[in-house]
Amino acid sequence: MSANRPAAVVVLAAGEGTRMKSATPKVLHEICGRTLLGHVVESSRALDPAHLVVVVGHAREQVSAHLAGIDAGVRTAVQEEQNGTGHAVRTGLDALAREGVTLTGTVVVTCGDTPLLTGATLRALTEAHAADGNAVTVLSAEVPDATGYGRIVRDPADGAVTAIVEHKDATDAERALREINSGVFAFDAELLTDALAKLRTDNSQGEEYLTDVLGIVRTAGHRVGAAIAADHREILGINNRVQLAEARRLLNGRLLERAMLDGVTVVDPATTWLDVTVSYEPDAVVHPGTQLLGGTHVAAGAEVGPHSRLTDTAVGAGAVVSNTVAQGAEIGAGAQVGPYTFLRPGTVLGGGVKAGSFVEMKNATLGEGTKVPHLSYVGDASIGEHTNIGAASVFVNYDGVDKHRSTIGSHCRTGADNMFVAPVTVGDGAYTAAGSVITKDVPPGSLAVARGQQRNIAGWVARKRPGSAAARAAAEGSEEPSTEGGEEAGRGV
Numbered sequence: 001m002s003a004n005r006p007a008a009v010v011v012l013a014a015g016e017g018t019r020m021k022s023a024t025p026k027v028l029h030e031i032c033g034r035t036l037l038g039h040v041v042e043s044s045r046a047l048d049p050a051h052l053v054v055v056v057g058h059a060r061e062q063v064s065a066h067l068a069g070i071d072a073g074v075r076t077a078v079q080e081e082q083n084g085t086g087h088a089v090r091t092g093l094d095a096l097a098r099e100g101v102t103l104t105g106t107v108v109v110t111c112g113d114t115p116l117l118t119g120a121t122l123r124a125l126t127e128a129h130a131a132d133g134n135a136v137t138v139l140s141a142e143v144p145d146a147t148g149y150g151r152i153v154r155d156p157a158d159g160a161v162t163a164i165v166e167h168k169d170a171t172d173a174e175r176a177l178r179e180i181n182s183g184v185f186a187f188d189a190e191l192l193t194d195a196l197a198k199l200r201t202d203n204s205q206g207e208e209y210l211t212d213v214l215g216i217v218r219t220a221g222h223r224v225g226a227a228i229a230a231d232h233r234e235i236l237g238i239n240n241r242v243q244l245a246e247a248r249r250l251l252n253g254r255l256l257e258r259a260m261l262d263g264v265t266v267v268d269p270a271t272t273w274l275d276v277t278v279s280y281e282p283d284a285v286v287h288p289g290t291q292l293l294g295g296t297h298v299a300a301g302a303e304v305g306p307h308s309r310l311t312d313t314a315v316g317a318g319a320v321v322s323n324t325v326a327q328g329a330e331i332g333a334g335a336q337v338g339p340y341t342f343l344r345p346g347t348v349l350g351g352g353v354k355a356g357s358f359v360e361m362k363n364a365t366l367g368e369g370t371k372v373p374h375l376s377y378v379g380d381a382s383i384g385e386h387t388n389i390g391a392a393s394v395f396v397n398y399d400g401v402d403k404h405r406s407t408i409g410s411h412c413r414t415g416a417d418n419m420f421v422a423p424v425t426v427g428d429g430a431y432t433a434a435g436s437v438i439t440k441d442v443p444p445g446s447l448a449v450a451r452g453q454q455r456n457i458a459g460w461v462a463r464k465r466p467g468s469a470a471a472r473a474a475a476e477g478s479e480e481p482s483t484e485g486g487e488e489a490g491r492g493v
Contacts, residue, residue, distance in 0.1 A: 004126045007105040007189050009049040010092040013037055013112030014057025014079040019240045025059040026238065027112040028066055031248040032255060033275025033293060036238055037063070038070050039115035045071070046119020047108065047126065051101060053092040054112065055079050084207025085183075090196045103189035106130070109210065110184045113238045115247055117184065121229050128227035129186035135222035136191075136214050138164070139184040141232035149180035150211070152226050161224040164211050179228065182235035185210070191217050251276075264298075267305075281317075299333070313343070316351065332368070350385070367410060379403075380422060384410030390434065396421045409444065
């Protein structure tokens, strides 16, 4: 174990979070593609702790299931009753002790509602803790307005922390201090275990306060220090929806700044949103009003937006994706998508494909250079290379019970207003006539015509709609052709 590698990180996530006014536990609310707790677990993992324990309480089954889904190595400890932060930490350490774990070294305690806290700041905390030889090191921050926060009071001689004074109990001089307690600590494991056993509940809340540990170890002659976070915004905790939105904005700003420094052009950062799991390559361009979510990847030279929402979607080099919603799709190099296109899961577009305006696709594979320009639904289909699908085409894939698949070959030309009733195959190089309902396989190189024969009923409007605008227009625009003079005379030539 390295000198600064913690023996354990304990994450406190047992509270209900009533001010969120939500059926969802506070720590499971999401920002930028992860839950609040997920962000904290990620930053805690940056320390490479020997043990990572999350103390759960409210909605424990839901929170524990979420943890199992994002990090199988996390242990959970159940705080049956929320009897204070000190009691919560003791609950976490007791869970390790029951597994035969004896802790020596550093224990870091953090909170499950601090999604902006980075692994780098936690590492700086543990490094300061080791370098100063502290029994306890508080992560603190200097804030513009410390109203409502516990103030860090230091010894002017050596900078050691002598007290954490709550705002309501502070003197005027203490209230003038701008260094505040974040609620994140690094402890000597043995001293922490001993001090937790000495916590009392004779306070206004009748709870065991973790901050009382500082006084206990200081009284025993040990040093308490503080490490100041480089950015005070990292320590922000989330208690309501306003703070949730602010944290989302701050984290999104970080992600956008990183993307731009990595070579991505973000035309309007104020209207662009990224998840932490999004990846990109230099010279990608993101236009205003765009959200890139989940595992989305944007390759070099691709343009996304404006007004697009891509989730778990891969965008190939040089592709252009405009005014599009895509979920679980793959867009090939040089493809053109949009405007007003919906790509649903399982859609794979080859290089140079065009999926145009008001086109929806689902579970469809399109070969290189194929075009579906407008007003069409392509569901459960395989289409070859360099095929053109006519406007207003529908792949009829559902019979009311099961989904069926259609196959269109390469270099096909299908007419406008076609319906392909699956399962059906159109062979390579085949054509289909406009207005056709294709219910049978079309052999390669054939023309399929599947429509009723047109019949014109002369004089119908005059007889059935006499006096109407249509009847008047028909009368004014028609002349009985002469049959004299043969065919040319009949044409009015």
